[in-house]
Amino acid sequence: MTRRFFLYLSQQRTFRRWMENSSIAKRLTRRFVAGETLEQGLAVCEQLAKHGFLIALDHLGENVTSLEEAASATDAYLNALNRIFERKLPADVAIKLTQFGVDFSFDACMENVRRLALRAQATGSRVEIDMESSRYTDRTYDIVEQVAAETGCIRCVIQAYLRRSARDVEEASKRRISVRLCKGAYDEPPELAFPDKRDVDESYVKLMKRLFDAGTFPAIATHDPAILQEALRYIKERGIRADQFEFQMLYGVRRDLQRMLARQGYRVRVYVPYGTAWYPYFMRRLAERPANVWFLARSLFR
Numbered sequence: 278m279t280r281r282f283f284l285y286l287s288q289q290r291t292f293r294r295w296m297e298n299s300s301i302a303k304r305l306t307r308r309f310v311a312g313e314t315l316e317q318g319l320a321v322c323e324q325l326a327k328h329g330f331l332i333a334l335d336h337l338g339e340n341v342t343s344l345e346e347a348a349s350a351t352d353a354y355l356n357a358l359n360r361i362f363e364r365k366l367p368a369d370v371a372i373k374l375t376q377f378g379v380d381f382s383f384d385a386c387m388e389n390v391r392r393l394a395l396r397a398q399a400t401g402s403r404v405e406i407d408m409e410s411s412r413y414t415d416r417t418y419d420i421v422e423q424v425a426a427e428t429g430c431i432r433c434v435i436q437a438y439l440r441r442s443a444r445d446v447e448e449a450s451k452r453r454i455s456v457r458l459c460k461g462a463y464d465e466p467p468e469l470a471f472p473d474k475r476d477v478d479e480s481y482v483k484l485m486k487r488l489f490d491a492g493t494f495p496a497i498a499t500h501d502p503a504i505l506q507e508a509l510r511y512i513k514e515r516g517i518r519a520d521q522f523e524f525q526m527l528y529g530v531r532r533d534l535q536r537m538l539a540r541q542g543y544r545v546r547v548y549v550p551y552g553t554a555w556y557p558y559f560m561r562r563l564a565e566r567p568a569n570v571w572f573l574a575r576s577l578f579r
Contacts, residue, residue, distance in 0.1 A: 306559050308529040310337070311551040315357055318551030321528070322366050329539050330547045331523065332368035333405050334361065337552035340375045344385050347378030351389040355396055362400040369403040369432070371548060374417055387420050394428040403455075405496075408434035410463040411470070418445065425454045432496065436461035437481035438470045446484050450491040457496035457525060458484055482507055489517055496546065498525035500534060519543050 311321035315336070322332045334357055341347050354370055361368045372393070379386040394404045406421055408414065417433070425431035433454060435442050438461035449456050460477055461470065471477045481504060488495035489511060497508055505524075511517075523544035526535050539545045 309527065309550070309559055311528060311549050313551065313553050315353070315360065315551065318357075318549060319360055319364065319366070321549055321551075322361075322368055323364065325547050325549070326366055326368075328536075330367075330535065330545050332366065333371045333525065333546055333548045334368050335371040335407075335548060335550040335552075336376075337550050338376045338554040339373045339409070340380065341378060344378050344381050347376065347381070347385065347389060350376045351392060354393050358393070358396050358400055358402055361402060369405050369546075370397065371405040371407055373407045373409055374413060374420065375409060379413065379416055379420075383416060383419075387423065390420055390424050391427065394424050394430055398428045398430045403430045403432055405432045405457060406434065408436050408459075408461075411439065411465055414439070414441070418448075421454060422452060425452065431455070432457055434459055434498075435484065436470075437484055438465070438477045440469060440471065442480065442484060443487075446487055446492070450488070450493065453493045455494045455496070456488055456492055457498050458488060459498040460501075478504065486511055489515060489522065495522050496525045497522060498548075500526055500531040502534065505534065505538075 311318045318334060318336075322334060325332055336350065336353050336357060338350055341350060354372060357370055361370075370393070372390070374386055374390070377386045377389040390404065390406070397404050404424075406417060408417060421431055421433040425433075431454065433449065434457045435445050435449065436459055439445075446456065446458075458481065460481055471480060478501070481499065481501075485495075485497055485504070485508060488497075489508075497505075499505060499508075508524075512522075519542055523546050524538050525546045525548060528547050528549045535545050535547065
């Protein structure tokens, strides 16, 4: 109910206008968003790197309105990769295909992603392709498979709440494509996604173990303490080395868990978003976890 309410609320224009123009709302977003400019995003990355964290840098934006905007987004990411390389930051970049023009041209989107992946390959980085709603899943995997075969520096997201994901994990493992496993943050119909949290958690654990056994350098993206404990138990039981996978967490969410895992010697990559198009991302973070909602409510009344 909480997730659906906030996803609904995010579509209300009056609320969006208030959020985008409120100084209080902008202050609150800084918990989850590194800033509005690349320089602000890189400054956060440098601080995280000093504390031993890896980074996935995300220039916020989705569903561009033209191929020209998609080309501009590609250029912004190419610039980010260049700056990451110059500063020797342990960072990848995370993208959404709707920001790269998939709504207008599959081929143009493919070429934009290919350009970015080739630059990442040349600089020793990686492109992490986020998964959006189910209407994009097949197109996303088509692009992932093609560009991964060409460059070898692609990681794709698989969402545990989708019923199809066990099949997608097997296919990615067979093709040796690295996977970031997350729970899923979009409102999907029950015929496509598990509606109950218990079923999503069960799916996540099954897919996580399969990726540990057969995947290629998987990223376990969760803030769920119970799932993390099961991951740590399974790692120990199977003798999986810390350099064979990584944990991923969101900037501003469960920093205590991030520090705990890093202290234990595990690779922890923090997903760091920046940019002016922060509203859809911020609302999904609220929708995902009730704790984020309570954080917002407490801050509003202080």
